[in-house]
Amino acid sequence: MQHLSKKIFISHSTLSVILIMELVIGIIGNGFIALVHCMHWVKGKKMSLINQILTALSISRIFQLCLLLISLLINFSYPDLTTRSRMIQVTSNVWIIANHFSIWLATCLSILYFLKISNFSFSLFLYLKWRVGKVVSATLLVSLVLLILHIVLINMEITLCINEYQRNISCSFNFYYHEKCHRHMLRLQIVFLPVPFVLSLSTFLLLIFSLWTHHKRMQQHVQGGRDARTTAHVKALQTVIAFLILYSIFILSILIQVWNYEFLKKNIFIVFCQVIYIAFPSFHSYVLILGDMKLRQACLSVLWRLK
Known part of the structure; x- marks a missing residue:
């Protein structure tokens, strides 16, 4: 033992x-x-x-x-300081904000790579390509709406947890929080994580399609070698796929916690x-x-x- x-x-x-x-x-x-x-x-x-x-x-x-x-x-x-309800509420909110911008700015980077490097003749794509700055700004503004909603729901969950704890004080708040509330917090987080992942995955797939069409076009006119646009496609794909792999591991770790919550004890x-x-x-x-x-x-x- x-x-x-x-x-x-x-x-x-x-x-x-x-x-x-x-x-x-x-x-x-x-x-x-x-x-x-x-x-x-x-x-x-x-x-x-x-x-x-x-x-x-x-x-x-x-x-x-x-x-x-x-x-x-x-x-x-x-x-003892980290077990207080107010401390848990503050750290949860600050962590959500920091994590939100870390994920969404990386997602905006994937969108920017896609619009700058890809080459499609669709009118919608050309419209977005010419206004790439506005697209990035709009993406961040939409993400702020999701951030506010996330913070509101998390604070409602923590407030509910505090009220239930105050009605039945039989243990420390930290123990009660991790036993009763923390799993709900993780589930709320899972709800907001797929949106940037789907956006980044879409840009990744469209970059592959753009590279494929560009490669076919080049084969008809030029033989051998790798041109600058192909190199740009490959570099962008490498960056986006690295983000997707690391982000997938991040999401998977949270799913494991929700699926088998006994581990968190x-x-x-x-x-x-x-x-x-x-x-x-x-x-x-x-x-x-x-x-x-x-x-x-x-x-x-x-x-x-x-x-």
């Missing part, structure tokens, strides 16, 4: 170290993206739409990762879920660095100077 407890403690400690490393790696990667684009903005006095989205995305993820890091430090240093599983959560905003930043020539060159320059 002692041997099993020791193994669980070691596993928990290992996952905690991995979680902290992911947080640090993610903050460094997103901080690097924001810094490079801000430096180019200061030098050139202007910033393209794609760089604006990348900068906003990296800043939102820095905030998201710092928020989780602070909450972990508070949880380790002042565990074990601290080691909670830490494991957090490790999966953080993999999305942390590692996706390095996918963006590898997919952007300026960011890649800046990263190689920094590594060369460090050597």
Whole structure:
């Protein structure tokens, strides 16, 4: 029994170290993206739409990762503070906002890649392509409506949980919240996650179709080699598919929690879920660095100077 407890403690400690490393790696990667684009903005006095989205995305993820890091430090240093109902309500709302912008800005990036790189002759596509800035702005505005609805529903759920707890105080609020309310919160989150996923998946499939039609057109006129548009298609597809894979893992981790909620009663599983959560905003930043020539060159320059 002692041997099993020791193994669980070691596993928990290992996952905690991995979680902290992911947080640090993610903050460094997103901080690097924001810094490079801000430096180019200061030098050139202007910033393209794609760089604006990348900068906003990296800043939102820095905030998201710092928020989780602070909450972990508070949880380790002042565990009683995180069990209060007001603290749970505040952290839930802030986490929803940070996570929302992290997901939707990445989705806007997929839409931007699709409109900039794809080549269709449909009148609707051409209309959207010529107004790509307005399309991105409209997407973000629609996402804000979903964000407000999400926050309202979450706060209603937490308020209901607090009222039920106050009528029957037989345990700590933290225990009552995780036993009775947390699963409903996860179900609410699942309701809002498929929308950006479906949008990104649609852009991915349309990019593949655009690449296929472009490849057929090129075969009729040019033999061999890869032209610039094909290369742009491939790079965009690589970035979008990396986002979809990481986002799918993120959604899958939440579905597992809802499907088998008994796992959440074990601290080691909670830490494991957090490790999966953080993999999305942390590692996706390095996918963006590898997919952007300026960011890649800046990263190689920094590594060369460090050597």
